[in-house]
Amino acid sequence: MTILNRFSGSGALGRHLKPAHAKPLTAAGGVLAVVAALLPWVTFLLGDGAYPAKATLQFFDAPFAVEGYRLHVLLLGLAALVVTFVAKTPGRGRVLRALGWGVFAISLISAVFITGRGGGLGAITAADGVTAFGSIVGVVAGLLIVLGAKAGHLDDIPEWSTDLPRWAAYLALVVAFVGVLYLVASMLTAGGTGGASNPYAGPIFLAFLGMAGGLLGALNGLGVVRWISALSEKHRAFSIVVLLVCALALPLTSAGNEYWMTVATTIGVYAATAIGLNIVVGLAGLLDLGYVAFMGIGAFVAANLSGAAAAKVGIDLPFPLAALLAAAIAGVIGAIVGSPTLRVRGDYLAIVTLAFGEIFTKSAQNNIGGLTGGSNAIPGIPNVEVAGTAFNEPITVLGADLPGGVLYYFMIVLVVGAIMAVFANLKNSRIGRAWIAIREDEDAARAMGIKTGKAKILAFLAGATLAGLAGAIFAHKLSTSSYESFKFLESVTLLAAVILGGMGTIPGAVLGASLLFVLPEKLREFDEYRLLVFGLALILIMRFRPQGLMPDRVRRAELAGETAGGKSIEEEEELVVEHEHEAPGPKGGKA
C-alpha cells in the first residue's frame, strides 16, 4: 500500500514537496521529455527490424522525422512546458499530472518491451559502445512532471459556461465528436494487426493508450470533457445525430478495411451485450456470472433459424425475424432462470448464475437435443442479405468504396444505438428507479411498495433479451455458432468491461467492452503473457480508478470518495493539512 502510494506520488513523497518546487519540477520534466523523444531508445537493431520510428538516433539522420510514440512523448513534453510557462490555464495541476502520466506510461511501456526483446537492461542503456537512454529519460521526465503537478496546487476542474449561441454549441459538439471519431480510428489501427506478422502491435497499441489517456486526462483537467458532456446533455437530439453520423463514418477513416470493420463489429456486439449486463449488474445490482449464456442462446436460436445446413431446425427465417425470435427466447429463458434466484442474494446469487452458465456451456458442448452442434458447432450460417447484397460484400455508397463487412458494422452501430436508447429510457423511469432502489437497499425498496421479485425478473428479462439480440448478430457475422464462444471467461470479461468502464453508465460499458476485446487482439504476439498483462492492467486500473473509467455521477462519489468539487477526499485532506500548516495554531503540529 505504501509502495503504491509512493508510486502514485500522493504519499509521503508528495507531502515533502512544497508549492515552490512545482515549477522547476514540471519545467525540468518537460525539457527532459522533449530530450527523451530525440534520444535513441535502443542500443541494437531488434531482430524483427527496427522498433517503430527507428528508435535510434534518427532525429539527427532525418531532422523533424520524429514519429510514432516518440512524437507523442515530444508533444506531451511540449504541452507540459507550454502549460508551465505560457498558458497558465485553470486546472493546471490536473492537466500537468495527466501529461506526466502519459509521458511516463509511453516511456515505461517502450522500456519494458525493448528490455524484454534485447534480453536485458543493456538494451535501454549502453551496450557495445552504443548508448540509448531515451526510455529511461522519458520515465524520469514523466515522474518529474507528475511530482511537480502534485507539489503545486491541484485546483478544481473549471466549469465553463454552456450558454452559447446555438451555432457555437453545435460547432463545439461536431468538433468534439469528430475528434472522438479520429481517436477511435487511430486507436483501432494503432500498431496495426496483431500477430506474428507484426510483433510490435502490442507495445505500440499500449503506448498509444498512454498517449490517449494523457490527452484525455489533460482535457478533463481543463474542464473540456465536462463542458462537452454538459453541452451534449443540453443539445441531446443534435448530439445523438452527430454521434451516429460519426460512428457511421468510421469506414471512411484509416480503419476502413475489412479487418478493422470485423474488429469494430465484434466490439459492437460485445458492447451491446455489456449494456444489457449493465442493466442487471449496474442498475439492479444483481451479480450475474453466467450472463454470456443468454448471448449463446440468442446465437444458437438464430443459427437454427438461419437455414444453415448443419442446423437441426431447418427453418430459414428472414434475419430480422430470426433476430427478434432469438432475443425473445433468450429473454424468456432469462426470466425463467431469474425466478429461482429471487430467494438468494449477493454471493449466493453469483454462485447460482455461475452454475447456470456452466449448465449452458456443458449442454451446448454435448449437443443437447442436437440443437447446438456440440463440438462441431453450427457452421455455415449464411450471411445476412438485403436486396441481394450479402452483408460481407464491399459496397459503394455515393461513389465511396466501402470495405467488406461494412454492412455488418452499420447494422451493429444501429443496434448499439437502439440498445443505448433502451437502457437510458429504462434507467430514467419507474422501473429503473425501482432497480436502483433494490441495488441500494432491498428491504427499504420493499417497504416502498416495490415488488422486488417482479422487478428483478424484469431486469433479468431485459438484460437477456438484449444479449440474445447481440448473439443473433454475432452468429451471422461469424457464420458459425460454437459453445466455445460462450464460456465462463467471456462472462467474466463482460463483467470486467462493465466494472472497468463504470457501472451503470452507457459510455462506460462501450469503452470497457472496446478495451477488453481489442487488447487481446493487439497483444496476440505475447500469447503466453497476454492474460498476465491483461490482468495486471485490470488490477492497476481498479487500484487507481475504482469508480471505472467513465463513472456514474453517484458511483464517482461513492467509490472515489470525491466531493462536490470533483476532488478526491485525499486531496481535500491534503488541502486541510496545508491550511493547518499555513495557519499557526494549536493544531499546526509536526510536518
Next chain:
Amino acid sequence: MSITDNMAAAPAPPVLQAQGVTMVFGGLTALNNVSLSLGKGEIVGLIGPNGAGKTTFFNCLTGLYLPSRGRVLLDGSQLAADPSKVTIAGVARTFQNIRLFPNMTVLENVMVGRHSRMRQDPISTLLRLPAFHRGERAARERSRELLEFVGLTRAEHEVARNLPYGDQRRLEIARALATDPKVLLLDEPTAGMNPQETEATRQLIFAIRDTGVSVVVIEHDIKFIFGLCDKVSVLVQGELLVEGTPEVVRADPRVVEAYLGKPPEEVEADVRAASTEHDTRGEA
C-alpha cells in the same frame, strides 16, 4: 401538552387494528396477545423498555413478520405478510436506522416512494410517449410538494448520503408519505436528534396528522411521546401493560414500576441513557 381538544373529538372508526397479535420465535414468545387500535388522524405512541417487543410488533404491522396468532386489519381487511403489499394497502414506515437509498438524489428517493402509485407501461416508457411524460411529471410534482412539506426543497438534487442526519430522517418521512399512506409508522423518529430537531419533528408529525394520516410512533423519549400522542401503549416483556391517554399512562404505577420503579422524571433520564445503547444491541 395541549392536545386535549383533539382527544375530545368524536372517536372515528379505527383505521388500523391489531387484534391479539402473538409472535413466537422457537420457544420465545416475543409478543403475547397485543392489541392496538388507531383511529383516523390519531397519533399513537408505543413505548417500553429495551427488548419489550416494540420492533417485533412493528414488523408484524408492516408485514415483515406473519404473526403466529392474531391479525392486523387495515380498514377492516387483513394485511398480507408482505411489506410491499402492506405499503400498497396504505401502511408506510420509516426505519430505526435510517435506510434511504444513499446514492440516489433526494428527489429520486421520494419518487421511488411514488412507485406503487403510478403506472407506466413498457411501450410508453421505451418510446417516451406522452403518457410516460405525464406520469413522470405528476410523480415529480407530488414528490416536490412532499419535499416542500418536510422542508427539503433546497436539497432536491443532493445525493441522499450527503444530507445531514436530521435531514435524512425527514427525507425518510417524505419518502414514506409519497406512498400516500393511511397510516404512517415511525420507528424512533427522533433518535440521535438534538432538542431543536426533536421539536421540529414533533411539529412535522402534527402537520402530517392534520393531513388526515394516522401515525404510530415508537420512541424512547418519553417526554416526546407524552407531548405528541393522543394515546400511548406501554409494552413490557411482550405484553401490553397499559393503554390510554398520556395522563392515564403517566399516572399508572405499573408503568413507573416497569421503568425501574422510579418516578417519571428519573425514568426519563434512564430511558434516554438506555436509548444510546439501543442501536448497538437491537431488540428481540
